[in-house]
Amino acid sequence: xxxxxxGILTLFCLGNLAAQENPVEKQNPKNLEKIQAARIALISExxxxxxxxxxxxxxxxxxxxxxxxxLRKQFRxxxxxxxxxxxxxxxxxxxxxxxxxxxxxNVDLEKNYSxxxxxxxxxxxxxxxxxxxxxxxxxxxxxLQDREDMREMRKESRENIRNKLEQRARExxx
Numbered sequence: 001x002x003x004x005x006x007g008i009l010t011l012f013c014l015g016n017l018a019a020q021e022n023p024v025e026k027q028n029p030k031n032l033e034k035i036q037a038a039r040i041a042l043i044s045e046x047x048x049x050x051x052x053x054x055x056x057x058x059x060x061x062x063x064x065x066x067x068x069x070x071l072r073k074q075f076r077x078x079x080x081x082x083x084x085x086x087x088x089x090x091x092x093x094x095x096x097x098x099x100x101x102x103x104x105x106n107v108d109l110e111k112n113y114s115x116x117x118x119x120x121x122x123x124x125x126x127x128x129x130x131x132x133x134x135x136x137x138x139x140x141x142x143x144l145q146d147r148e149d150m151r152e153m154r155k156e157s158r159e160n161i162r163n164k165l166e167q168r169a170r171e172x173x174x
Contacts, residue, residue: 046132064113
């Protein structure tokens with residue numbers, strides 16, 4: 001019963017995300033909260049976190065996630081803000097160097113937070129974490145794709161109805 005409720009909550013929250021046209025960064029904070037709640041529900045279920053573990057796990061994991069996102073943002077910002085007065089080869093070389101530095105920082109970050117998380121959850125739970133994250137991403141992307149498919153079907157249906165009405169009007173006029 002608990003798993004069923006978690007699943008329904010997850011799908012409900014994902015449905016609200018899929019209803020949005022904007023990228024995640026530009027969404028309504030309430031929708032982002034719903035996505036976060038769905039993510040917490042799915043990861044908690046997959047890791048089989050006890051209430052005591054969850055209380056200690058989520059603050060550390062949120063901090064890790066924010067730091068990891070900041071590293072990705074640094075690279076995206078560097079890509080967007082390259083010095084166009086420099087030769088392209090030099091810019092590419094700088095970007096590669098930065099990419100390797102950020103990857104190393106990411107590995108160091110994972111080591112640090114893995115050690116901290118192992119004080120809260122088991123090694124098995126920690127090994128399950130990336131799989132749970134990936135499952136959430138796939139589920140979210142699938143919901144978005146399903147939503148887009150439905151929009152396309154509605155658009156095609158409207159076009160078919162319009163074509164049929166136009167055809168009938170032409171037949172009437174003939």
